Amino acid sequence: MDTPAAASIDREALVSRLQALLPDGSVLHTDEAQRPYECDGLTLFRQLPLATVLPSTESELLAVVAVCREAGVPIVPRGAGTGLSGGATPHAQGVLLSTAKMSAILAIDPVARTARVQPGVRNLAISEAAARHGLYYAPDPSSQIACSIGGNVAENSGGVHCLKYGLTVHNVLRVRAVTIDGDVVEFGSGALDGPGLDLLAVLVGSEGMLAITTEVTVKLIPRPQVARCIMASFDDVGVAGDAVAKLIAAGIIPAGLEMMDQPATRMVEPFANAGYDLDAASILLCEADGTPEEVEEEIARMSEVLRAAGATGLRVSTSEAERLRFWAGRKNAFPAAGRVSPDYYCMDGTIPRRRLGEMLRAIQQMEAKYEMRCPNVFHAGDGNLHPLILFDANDPSSLARAEAFGVDILELCVKLGGTVTGEHGVGIEKINQMCVQFPADEREQFFGVKRAFDPHGLLNPGKCIPTLHRCAEYGRMKVHGGELPHPGLERF
Amino acid sequence: MADGLIDQVRAAAGQGRRLRIRGGGTKDWYGEQPADADAATVLDTRGHAGIVEYDPSELVVTARCGTPLADLEATLAASGQMLACEPPHFGSGATVGGCVAAGLSGPRRATAGSIRDFVLGAKLINGRGQHLSFGGRVIKNVAGYDVSRLLAGSLGILGVITEVSLKVVPAPVAETTLRFDGIAQAEAIRRLNHWAGQPLPLSASAWSGDTLHLRLSGAAAAVRSATTALGGEVLDAPSAATFWLALREQSAPFFAGDAPLWRLSVPSWTPPLLPGGHSQDAPPDMLVEWGGALRWMRSTLPAETMRAAARDAGGHATLFRRGSLSDAQASGIEAAGCFSPLDPALLRIHQRLKAEFDPAGVFNHGRLYPGL
Ligand SMILES: Cc1cc2nc3c(=O)[nH]c(=O)nc-3n(C[C@H](O)[C@H](O)[C@H](O)COP(=O)(O)OP(=O)(O)OC[C@H]3O[C@@H](n4cnc5c(N)ncnc54)[C@H](O)[C@@H]3O)c2cc1C
Numbered sequence: 001m002d003t004p005a006a007a008s009i010d011r012e013a014l015v016s017r018l019q020a021l022l023p024d025g026s027v028l029h030t031d032e033a034q035r036p037y038e039c040d041g042l043t044l045f046r047q048l049p050l051a052t053v054l055p056s057t058e059s060e061l062l063a064v065v066a067v068c069r070e071a072g073v074p075i076v077p078r079g080a081g082t083g084l085s086g087g088a089t090p091h092a093q094g095v096l097l098s099t100a101k102m103s104a105i106l107a108i109d110p111v112a113r114t115a116r117v118q119p120g121v122r123n124l125a126i127s128e129a130a131a132r133h134g135l136y137y138a139p140d141p142s143s144q145i146a147c148s149i150g151g152n153v154a155e156n157s158g159g160v161h162c163l164k165y166g167l168t169v170h171n172v173l174r175v176r177a178v179t180i181d182g183d184v185v186e187f188g189s190g191a192l193d194g195p196g197l198d199l200l201a202v203l204v205g206s207e208g209m210l211a212i213t214t215e216v217t218v219k220l221i222p223r224p225q226v227a228r229c230i231m232a233s234f235d236d237v238g239v240a241g242d243a244v245a246k247l248i249a250a251g252i253i254p255a256g257l258e259m260m261d262q263p264a265t266r267m268v269e270p271f272a273n274a275g276y277d278l279d280a281a282s283i284l285l286c287e288a289d290g291t292p293e294e295v296e297e298e299i300a301r302m303s304e305v306l307r308a309a310g311a312t313g314l315r316v317s318t319s320e321a322e323r324l325r326f327w328a329g330r331k332n333a334f335p336a337a338g339r340v341s342p343d344y345y346c347m348d349g350t351i352p353r354r355r356l357g358e359m360l361r362a363i364q365q366m367e368a369k370y371e372m373r374c375p376n377v378f379h380a381g382d383g384n385l386h387p388l389i390l391f392d393a394n395d396p397s398s399l400a401r402a403e404a405f406g407v408d409i410l411e412l413c414v415k416l417g418g419t420v421t422g423e424h425g426v427g428i429e430k431i432n433q434m435c436v437q438f439p440a441d442e443r444e445q446f447f448g449v450k451r452a453f454d455p456h457g458l459l460n461p462g463k464c465i466p467t468l469h470r471c472a473e474y475g476r477m478k479v480h481g482g483e484l485p486h487p488g489l490e491r492f
Numbered sequence: 493m494a495d496g497l498i499d500q501v502r503a504a505a506g507q508g509r510r511l512r513i514r515g516g517g518t519k520d521w522y523g524e525q526p527a528d529a530d531a532a533t534v535l536d537t538r539g540h541a542g543i544v545e546y547d548p549s550e551l552v553v554t555a556r557c558g559t560p561l562a563d564l565e566a567t568l569a570a571s572g573q574m575l576a577c578e579p580p581h582f583g584s585g586a587t588v589g590g591c592v593a594a595g596l597s598g599p600r601r602a603t604a605g606s607i608r609d610f611v612l613g614a615k616l617i618n619g620r621g622q623h624l625s626f627g628g629r630v631i632k633n634v635a636g637y638d639v640s641r642l643l644a645g646s647l648g649i650l651g652v653i654t655e656v657s658l659k660v661v662p663a664p665v666a667e668t669t670l671r672f673d674g675i676a677q678a679e680a681i682r683r684l685n686h687w688a689g690q691p692l693p694l695s696a697s698a699w700s701g702d703t704l705h706l707r708l709s710g711a712a713a714a715v716r717s718a719t720t721a722l723g724g725e726v727l728d729a730p731s732a733a734t735f736w737l738a739l740r741e742q743s744a745p746f747f748a749g750d751a752p753l754w755r756l757s758v759p760s761w762t763p764p765l766l767p768g769g770h771s772q773d774a775p776p777d778m779l780v781e782w783g784g785a786l787r788w789m790r791s792t793l794p795a796e797t798m799r800a801a802a803r804d805a806g807g808h809a810t811l812f813r814r815g816s817l818s819d820a821q822a823s824g825i826e827a828a829g830c831f832s833p834l835d836p837a838l839l840r841i842h843q844r845l846k847a848e849f850d851p852a853g854v855f856n857h858g859r860l861y862p863g864l
Contacts, residue, residue, distance in 0.1 A: 183837035190759035191807040195832040201641035222691040245549035251662035293713030350630040422632035441622045448848030
């Protein structure tokens with residue numbers, strides 16, 4: 001499935017068929033008009049598609065799917081294009097399908113505590129619309145002002161509050177989607193379960209490879225009365241890592257539990273004025289939320305554990321403004337990286353929490369080996385790492401080193417019993433590392449799942465699951481010196 | 493370790509035999525009972541038992557399929573942790589594999605999540621006798637399709653789950669059960685939905701016979717303030733524990749009787765269901781759980797009547813227990829199937845998935861739907 005089934009496609013004929021189906025301005029085909037769609041958040045990979053379509057309704061979307069199916073043309077769905085693994089990178093012989101015009105909030109039901117929205121709705125817009133009922137949508141990726149709920153479903157996105165409130169998969173009740181066969185299918189329901197296999201569980205996180213989401217019903221939860229956040233300083237990253245394990249072992253599930261090392265706090269502070277302790281080797285942000293009494297109790301318990309675990313200083317937010325400042329720093333880590341370096345490469349491995357110290361030490365050694373800087377921010381409570389490798393894409397040597405650095409990190413994650421991606425997805429970026437994480441039989445079973453939903457392999461082909469052939473190639477490349485030839489070239 | 497199971501699967505696949513996967517047999521009665529089920533060879537998973545890894549600070553436990561569910565729970569309790577969804581055992585021999593394959597969750601479901609929400613990884617023997625590993629032992633993982641969650645509730649039709657990794661949670665510091673008497677069903681449903689929209693530490697609810705029970709769990713201060721705010725009569729701890737256990741295990745008086753037991757899963761705010769022409773003033777006797785989202789009813793009404801009531805509310809109805817019916821009645825209900833029929837497009841995906849995982853149809857033939 002690396003290469004699409006389609007042999008040769010008459011681009012002009014395809015464009016005119018699509019234009020006949022969609023309103024004016026909904027089919028883009030010039031290079032200039034399509035330029036904004038040539039990449040997602042993984043800007044290393046750029047590709048213009050044959051055409052870009054922006055359906056406004058499900059029936060327009062169905063019409064596009066029918067044309068593409070009949071012509072054997074691949075479809076790549078795209079939400080807001082903030083994905084970091086190239087999941088929405090266009091296909092050279094395919095159509096890019098943007099949900100930008102499907103961005104209506106269809107219903108907010110305060111009694112059922114649900115929101116029914118179109119796929120292009122921004123994550124934060126849901127919580128904003130629900131706010132007047134005292135409700136919100138819990139998963140809060142740092143990109144929440146921009147990313148779409150359709151993209152969240154496709155990536156099973158997480159956020160800084162997911163340790164307590166769950167990932168996208170835990171907060172979505174129903175997904176309505178169009179299959180490549182042209183069926184409109186409802187996965188899940190307004191009830192807490194549905195008959196048959198739990199296909200919703202597979203659809204979430206499927207990176208646009210199984211079906212195209214046209215409507216999502218999410219769970220809304222009551223906004224906690226109060227939230228307060230502790231900023232704990234540590235003079236050693238390993239000690240901070242152990243403190244995380246101690247909090248959890250003490251039976252505490254903080255509403256948020258994030259870690260930043262000193263290079264990260266120093267990178268962020270001038271940008272976000274978060275008030276971080278810049279002398280600390282690393283800081284932990286630990287949030288408690290709930291009723292005022294509950295929060296008092298939990299802040300006291302957390303403070304006690306953190307102190308016993310070796311925190312050199314604790315600061316508890318005394319106002320909502322201060323709490324939000326603590327988080328603003330964390331949530332702006334990626335943009336801050338973009339400010340201090342021409343380019344940055346965001347890794348997303350997850351490891352068992354107890355290996356955190358080990359991982360951090362290894363990353364420090366890699367910084368020396370590749371002569372590059374790598375500030376670290378983590379969803380520490382989840383063991384989900386976001387090392388940010390700073391590099392310069394215009395310098396081929398810098399790019400090559402950054403890529404090799406990233407590969408080292410990901411493969412170490414697998415070795416430590418973790419995974420190459422905790423929330424950003426495989427896309428095209430981590431497809432080679434899937435060969436390291438999964439043996440051939442597992443990968444073949446994944447293709448089986450793909451075929452069950454998309455027998456012709458037309459939805460987002462070549463992503464997420466590597467073919468046997470590709471893994472054999474990757475194995476050979478690793479044998480020959482460990483570095484990829486022509487690292488700047490497309491590899492999909 | 494799983495070699496014995498793999499050999500049995502390969503042998504069965506090679507000889508064109510069917511297998512019926514079985515742990516403690518505590519849920520033998522659940523799901524379809526196809527006429528030819530007895531022809532299948534039982535694949536007993538209990539020999540493949542034991543906790544593989546458990547580190548309380550990771551909030552993750554990995555156990556083999558044959559591990560007794562009670563043993564797993566005891567191990568977690570010793571570290572002050574538990575399975576969040578409070579799964580039913582339905583008998584002393586319940587195993588971890590059976591618990592995940594049945595996909596059933598207990599009273600905590602509405603607020604904590606279902607068993608599938610806590611599955612992080614699984615190992616599976618597919619119909620080709622391949623032993624595959626999906627997901628992992630970390631809380632966040634989006635590498636590849638989430639096959640391990642798909643196995644929760646699959647009733648064994650995709651293969652033998654040999655091992656699962658589950659996210660676990662700390663046991664709550666404080667817990668209180670409140671009892672409210674003289675509350676009609678409609679009022680109970682209204683209150684439950686109202687409360688669910690507020691930041692209260694709810695962890696379970698049950699209404700039947702005009703009595704509403706509500707459980708609060710969490711930080712001591714939160715439970716205390718909610719208790720004061722909600723009123724009601726506080727149950728003593730042993731009675732409360734007995735009550736929720738009897739609900740989870742369906743040994744409570746409501747569940748007694750010969751008529752089939754229907755499980756109606758609907759949006760939580762759905763007003764009292766009225767299958768078979770009951771009026772709103774006199775709704776049929778039901779037990780309402782999960783903040784209103786789960787309704788149980790003992791009834792001899794035709795399957796289609798029950799299904800229509802759930803479907804009209806946007807949910808689905810399952811013939812959960814057959815009861816002891818006359819042959820004639822039983823055959824009518826049997827013919828309608830245990831689980832609500834699938835929409836044709838969904839059924840097609842089910843059929844293709846079955847063919848991809850178990851091409852020769854070795855496993856639990858017909859247990860979920862005829863032909864699967
Ligand atoms: C600054 C920054 C911070 C971030 N922080 C986080 C974070 O904290 N947590 C986190 O999890 N992620 C984070 N991300 C990653 C990204 O925002 C998420 O993956 C997000 O869910 C992508 O949404 P999108 O709408 O931009 O999707 P896109 O990038 O457009 O697409 C992502 C994938 O979804 C598919 N897709 C999109 N819409 C549909 C649809 N309707 N039907 C089917 N498939 C579809 C695409 O094909 C693609 O595979 C961050 C990204 C940036 C740039």
